Amino acid sequence: MAWVVRGEFRKLWVGQLVSLSGSAVTTVALPLAAVVTLQASAVQMGLLSALSIAPHLVFGLLAGVWVDRWSLRRVLIWTDLGRLVLLGSVPAAAALDRLSIEQLYVVAVLTGVLTLLNDTASQTMLPALVPRDDLMRANSASLLNLNLASTVGPSAAGVLVQVLTAPFAILIDAASYAVSTLTAYLIREPGRPPAPERAEVRLSTGLRVLFGQRVLRPLLTSATIAAAAGAMQGPLTVLYLVRELHRSPAFVGLAVTSFGAAAVLGTFVAGPWCRRVGIGYSYLSGVFLASLAGVALFTGVTPLILLGQAVAGLGMSLFGVPQRTLRQSLAPPHLLGQVTASWRTLVIGGQAVGAASSGALATAVGIRPTLLLATAGMLAGVVVGALSPLRTLRDIPSAASAGRSLAED
Incomplete structure (x- = not known):
């Protein structure tokens, strides 16, 4: 599979691997920050979980319209920068003893929106970065990133939370977006078909x-x-x-x-x-x-x-x-x-x-x-x-x- 990870696709692949690994840490650390640091109740935990999923349901169709009209490279860059700032605010607030459950709610929603846009843009860009005959192998390489992150990430997150505490473990995820922002910046975005005509830009x-x-x-x-x-x-x-x-x-x-x-x-x-x-x-x-x-x-x-x-x-x-x-x-x-x-x-x-x-x-x-x-x-x-x-x-x-x-x- 390694031979497929080349050219411009390599930059997208590396960025995905790093950011997904960081996100796997936050998947564990964010709820732990709510439970351990803020003593969140069951109701608050349920709301935090729901707010993490809500952007995909509320903004999912709209995200596709936006991505088809914007530069994919710019979507990747700005969504990574946005997630870096949002997640970096958690350890910053914890260091100042100002972290609150309301802040975690906002972070969960906004990072969910940015992740939705980023995932849609990366999956839309991928077919343009590899020949059609390599598309299946490229998707295998992308799925490898997700599986590696979801397998190794939670274990690493447990260690990081134990050593750094949950809010500061999230700093690892924030740092990962600095790397993925750089790799997205380096991508030479291929030409795209003309943006959809206004008649085609509907949520349906x-x-x-x-x-x-x-x-x-x-x-x-x-x-x-x-x-x-x-x-x-x-x-x-x-x-x-x-x-x-x-x-x-x-x-x-x-x-x-x-x-x-x-x-x-x-x-x-x-x-x-x-x-x-x-x-x-x-x-x-x-x-x-x-x-x-x-x-x-x-x-x-x-x-x-x-x-x-x-x-x-x-x-x-x-x-x-x-x-x-x-x-x-x-x-x-x-x-x-x-x-x-x-x-x-x-x-x-x-x-x-x-x-x-x-x-x-x-x-x-x-x-x-x-x-x-x-x-x-x-x-x-x-x-x-x-x-x-x-x-x-x-x-x-x-x-x-x-x-x-x-x-x-």
């Missing part, structure tokens, strides 16, 4: 593209269903392992590490697997494998639980790489920002609904049945995809042929 434009294509429509529907079901499972995993199976915190950490390590491995396997079995089947097999974690948890058998977590991590990469590649390849280049933002809004919205409903379902029917319901939901996503053209899709079709196929249906 990205949705119309996604639902108007024969391949992207079932891919989006499948991914949204699977994401909602997977998010039902996520909040209950630790609770189930500790309270019902009486596993130790060390075992919980091992299970999480198994998932993360397999996801990292999966980024190296995803490209060859797509080429071997076809891009559509790779996506479907990845979602299927990810669904098996719930079944393994339901059994309560220790080796199966660890195996299930590893298989789910592998599956996440096997479906993540092809779905990104298909979306970037089939969306009109001048509307890719709106398509990316619309995708993220629906999928993250599905995750929010799934996470919110998991507690109510677990209370009503129990944790184990809820885990099975989550698994059934993910399998429903597989079925939706399997009953569509994804089932037989081996290579990336052109956007024009995908559009014609829809018109012919």
